[in-house]
Amino acid sequence: GCRVGTAFEFTIRNTADAAETITVTAGSGATLSGTMTIAQNNTKRFLVVVTNALLGSEAYTVYSLGTIVH
Numbered sequence: 001g002c003r004v005g006t007a008f009e010f011t012i013r014n015t016a017d018a019a020e021t022i023t024v025t026a027g028s029g030a031t032l033s034g035t036m037t038i039a040q041n042n043t044k045r046f047l048v049v050v051t052n053a054l055l056g057s058e059a060y061t062v063y064s065l066g067t068i069v070h
Contacts, residue, residue: 006050
């Protein structure tokens with residue numbers, strides 16, 4: 001039931017107890033736009049937009065929206 005243009009946001013907060021970085025990766029059909037790493041004590045917002053909803057060729061773009069330092 002997903003359509004082209006469907007979008008949602010998600011947030012990741014890195015609360016690691018050491019200098020560990022989280023890296024957002026994506027599978028088949030994905031395009032990543034912007035910095036996909038989140039350093040220790042940082043939070044980053046992302047926006048996912050569906051760009052193709054045809055069965056077998058689904059695609060989406062993940063946009064990095066910015067970082068908050070804690």
